[in-house]
Amino acid sequence: MSQQLAVGIDIGGTNTKFGIVDRRGNILCDGRMLTNKHEDVNAFLDELHGHLSLLITQVGGMENIRGIGVGAPNGNFYTGNIEYAPNLRWKGVIELAKLLEAKFGVPAILTNDANAAALGEFMYGAARSMRDFIVITLGTGVGSGIVANGQLIYGHDGFAGELGHCIVIPGGRLHTGTGARGSLEAYASATGVTNTALEFLASRPDTKSILRDLKKEDINSKTIYEAAMKGDPLAMEVYEFTGKILGEALANFVMFSSPEAIVLFGGLTKAGDLIMKPVREHMEKNLLPIFQNKVKLVFSELQESDAAILGASALAWEMKD
Amino acid sequence: MSQQLAVGIDIGGTNTKFGIVDRRGNILCDGRMLTNKHEDVNAFLDELHGHLSLLITQVGGMENIRGIGVGAPNGNFYTGNIEYAPNLRWKGVIELAKLLEAKFGVPAILTNDANAAALGEFMYGAARSMRDFIVITLGTGVGSGIVANGQLIYGHDGFAGELGHCIVIPGGRLHTGTGARGSLEAYASATGVTNTALEFLASRPDTKSILRDLKKEDINSKTIYEAAMKGDPLAMEVYEFTGKILGEALANFVMFSSPEAIVLFGGLTKAGDLIMKPVREHMEKNLLPIFQNKVKLVFSELQESDAAILGASALAWEMKD
Numbered sequence: 271m272s273q274q275l276a277v278g279i280d281i282g283g284t285n286t287k288f289g290i291v292d293r294r295g296n297i298l299c300d301g302r303m304l305t306n307k308h309e310d311v312n313a314f315l316d317e318l319h320g321h322l323s324l325l326i327t328q329v330g331g332m333e334n335i336r337g338i339g340v341g342a343p344n345g346n347f348y349t350g351n352i353e354y355a356p357n358l359r360w361k362g363v364i365e366l367a368k369l370l371e372a373k374f375g376v377p378a379i380l381t382n383d384a385n386a387a388a389l390g391e392f393m394y395g396a397a398r399s400m401r402d403f404i405v406i407t408l409g410t411g412v413g414s415g416i417v418a419n420g421q422l423i424y425g426h427d428g429f430a431g432e433l434g435h436c437i438v439i440p441g442g443r444l445h446t447g448t449g450a451r452g453s454l455e456a457y458a459s460a461t462g463v464t465n466t467a468l469e470f471l472a473s474r475p476d477t478k479s480i481l482r483d484l485k486k487e488d489i490n491s492k493t494i495y496e497a498a499m500k501g502d503p504l505a506m507e508v509y510e511f512t513g514k515i516l517g518e519a520l521a522n523f524v525m526f527s528s529p530e531a532i533v534l535f536g537g538l539t540k541a542g543d544l545i546m547k548p549v550r551e552h553m554e555k556n557l558l559p560i561f562q563n564k565v566k567l568v569f570s571e572l573q574e575s576d577a578a579i580l581g582a583s584a585l586a587w588e589m590k591d
Numbered sequence: 592m593s594q595q596l597a598v599g600i601d602i603g604g605t606n607t608k609f610g611i612v613d614r615r616g617n618i619l620c621d622g623r624m625l626t627n628k629h630e631d632v633n634a635f636l637d638e639l640h641g642h643l644s645l646l647i648t649q650v651g652g653m654e655n656i657r658g659i660g661v662g663a664p665n666g667n668f669y670t671g672n673i674e675y676a677p678n679l680r681w682k683g684v685i686e687l688a689k690l691l692e693a694k695f696g697v698p699a700i701l702t703n704d705a706n707a708a709a710l711g712e713f714m715y716g717a718a719r720s721m722r723d724f725i726v727i728t729l730g731t732g733v734g735s736g737i738v739a740n741g742q743l744i745y746g747h748d749g750f751a752g753e754l755g756h757c758i759v760i761p762g763g764r765l766h767t768g769t770g771a772r773g774s775l776e777a778y779a780s781a782t783g784v785t786n787t788a789l790e791f792l793a794s795r796p797d798t799k800s801i802l803r804d805l806k807k808e809d810i811n812s813k814t815i816y817e818a819a820m821k822g823d824p825l826a827m828e829v830y831e832f833t834g835k836i837l838g839e840a841l842a843n844f845v846m847f848s849s850p851e852a853i854v855l856f857g858g859l860t861k862a863g864d865l866i867m868k869p870v871r872e873h874m875e876k877n878l879l880p881i882f883q884n885k886v887k888l889v890f891s892e893l894q895e896s897d898a899a900i901l902g903a904s905a906l907a908w909e910m911k912d
Contacts, residue, residue, distance in 0.1 A: 344881075354881070402747040416847070418746070423739045425849020426723040427885065430739070435879050436843040439761060448879060522757040526737070526847050528746020558756050558769060560665075560675070564748065 275334045277322060277374075278583030280386065281305055281342035283357035283410060286314075287575055288322060290329050291583035295394035297576060299325045311360045311369065319373050338370050338378040339585030341386025341578060348428040350380045356447060357410075379585045383407070383578065384431060385422055387535055387570075388415025389588075390581025395572040396533045403531045404523055405570075406433065408516075408538035412455040412462075418527050434459070438519045457515045460491040460537055467494050467508045479504035491537060498544055509541055513548025520549065521556030524565055531566035535577065539569045596655045598643060598695075599904030601707065602626055602663035604678035604731065607635075608896055609643060611650050612904035616715035620646045621900060632681045632690065640694050659691050659699040660906030662707025662899060669749040671701045677768060678731075700906045704728070704899070705752060706743055708856055708891075709736025710909075711902025716893040717854045724852045725844055726891075727754065729837075729859035733776040733783075739848050755780070759840045778836045781812040781858055788815050788829045800825035812858060819865055830862055834869025841870065842877030845886055852887035856898065860890045 275298070279288045282305060289300030301321050308314040326332055344355040350367025352358065370378035381389075388405040391397040397405070401420040407413040412434030416423045423430045434455035435448060442452025443465065456462050467489055471481060480502050481489055497505035520532055538545055550567050557565075570577060596619070600609045603626060610621030622642050629635040647653055665676040671688025673679065691699035702710075709726040712718040718726070722741040728734040733755030737744045744751045755776035756769060763773025764786065777783050788810055792802060801823050802810055818826035841853055859866055871888050878886075891898060 400747070402751075418739060418744045418751070419742050421740050421742075423848055425739070426721070426851035427849055427881075429881050430723075430847065430849035432846045432849075432879060432882075436846050437839060437877055440759070440839060450877070450879075518758060518761060522843070523847070525753045525757050526751065526844070527744055528748055528751035528753075530747035556758055556771070558753060558771075560748075560750050561753075 274336065275329055276336050276583040276586035277326075277338040278579035278581070278586075279318070279338065279340045280383065280578030280582050281340065281345075281352075281358075282383070282578070283343065286318065287579055288318065288325075289579040289583070290325050290335075291580060293587065295580055297579060298329055300579060301325065306359050309359050311364050311366070314360075315369055315373055322374075332375065335374075335376050337376050337586035337589050338374060339386070339582040340366060340370070340378065340380045341383040341582040341585075342366065342380060343383055345380040345382045345385075346428040347379070347381040347385070347422075347424050350378070352380070377586075377589050379589055381422070381424075381585060382413070382415075382431075384413030385415040385424075386581035386585065387413075387577055388417055388422060388533075388581065389584040390572055390577040391533050391535075391570060392417055393584045393587075394580050395577065396568050396570055397531060400530045402527060403529045403533060404433075404527065405533045405535055406516075406520070408458055408534060408536040410460055412458050414523075416527060416529075418529075423527075433519070433523060436519060436522070438515055438522075454515070454519045458512055458519075458538065463491045463494060463508060463512055463538065464489060466511055467505065470504055470508060470511075474504065477504050481505060495541055498541065506544065509544040510548050512538070513545045514552045516545075517549040517552030517554075518556050520553040520567075521561075524553070524557055524561050528561065529565060531568055533568055533570055535570040536574065595657065596650055597657050597904040597907035598647075598659040599900035599902070599907075600639070600659065600661045601704065601899030601903050602661065602666075602673075602679075603704070603899070604664065607639065608900055609639065609646075610900040610904070611646050611656075612901060614908065616901055618897060618900060619650055622646065627680050630680050632685050632687070635681075636690055636694055643695075653696065656695075656697050658697050658907035658910050659695060660707070660903040661687060661691070661699065661701045662704040662903040662906075663687065663701060664704055666701040666703045666706075667749040668700070668702040668706070668743075668745050671699070673701070698907075698910050700910055702743070702745075702906060703734070703736075703752075705734030706736040706745075707902035707906065708734075708898055709738055709743060709854075709902065710905040711893055711898040712854050712856075712891060713738055714905045714908075715901050716898065717889050717891055718852060721851045723848060724850045724854060725754075725848065726854045726856055727837075727841070728857045729779055729855060730857040731781055733779050735844075737848060737850075739850075744848075754840070754844060757840060757843070759836055759843075775836070775840045779833055779840075779859065784812045784815060784829060784833055784859065785810060787832055788826065791825055791829060791832075795825065798825050802826060816862055819862065827865060830865040831869050833859070834866045835873045837866075838870040838873030838875075839877050841874040841888075842882075845874070845878055845882050849882065850886060852889055854889055854891055856891040856893075857895065
């Protein structure tokens, strides 16, 4: 039997992960490579083709591959292009789907990384069987994928779901990447959490914290997490503050699409209840009564590295023959 | 030929408007009655039935009526119920679609008033042929109807699209109806505009304004509009302020569903450029570059009273046989 497998590729700022997936969401084999080793996208594709060819041979050859799905920053579902991705070395518009199709001889389809994560949750994760949900990815940046009426929302131009760039505190903290003030990403990303800790350390000189023993450049989302896990009050307050802002933002998102669930995904979720409790509290507080105590707030059930590959591969099943 | 007409009913806080509409959006005949004359919904339906029966006879009888569509505050598409509408005399859950079906013997379908307006724009108005757009109704309250992928977004519970209740200024002005602080409706509704004028009059005692000649209770969205039209600087500043807040909110909505257009509808739009210019300026200023200069910002093309009936009737064409 042929055409029953899909290739999933997740292009991240650092690593590109890839795998071969069956319809049930089993990753039969996978691998990774550095994304930014190659300045030329063709050299990147040559290396990727080499890795994937070995895996494809393992699963019986190209005749078993239905298609290739890719999640990538600023990936546009409609055009198949990566458009002006700030964290990639390939500048401008990269016709990635077209290049992959030429290279592998099967259909390729592309979307942004957060949409791919949403598709992964939809088909294999916490949002199985849901028709309305939102995935928020909390990593280096804050991304989102929105499913309504059982479909991903792409918007008229393929760029829907940039919830990380919603302004949550008008005139608030500067987001150096975009120049905006007070966007969700300025607070709820790894960089945002770090900046909150640095602000707290500066503005509360009398509050003890083990973070004060670190060099400034060693204060990051990982060391803040470790301090909070040891009960450091200032580090815990960083999560409380971040959770409040994220929870208030989620309430606004609920007012938009009234999802059955919001699935949180990515680094920040490792803090567990430290982040989830304030998120839940402040989301509920800001909801109209008709929405209260209805929205499931859950962490992703998928392993992070798997979710990306699964979500990307899920795109291939959606392709029309 | 039968089954080619639909009844559209728009239940508002003051008036209920109804009409008979053909597939092309021609209103063949229409009428209105007071919504809150009857404390009992059955008495309301008896009167409505009387009015509509005359109209239906005019168009050749019930065999020409395919169904009834209703837009109503807190109308739920999934249940066919009006649920806890604050501005209606009928309290709790009213099974309106069921009651109408029993009364008229044809299928009836219900949604909230802003969704009905969005359907009207979709089928007959400014959003014809668009698959992704948002309608914002600016009246006594601020409502919204969101279309994505060519479908109205209802959410998992039928209550999606309450954008008027998004918090735009955390900790901002109290919305007395909901208890929330800083929601869009607290600023961009008729009441919001009035409150802004009262605040400006109090906080800027040295600014001249013809509004100072009025009694406090006579300051409302109508008199503020008239003052602004006469070039009153304080009244014009009210629109500038309202437009800024609305524009910033619209930018956040664009980040969500990346619509081709946002259609503004209702009383506030009468101010024309006075409101549209600041809305456009502050929306664009808050958008990511990938969204800038792309989103059409337009006023509804439908007459307000017609839009409501048309939108409601459009529901009937969506019903499955």
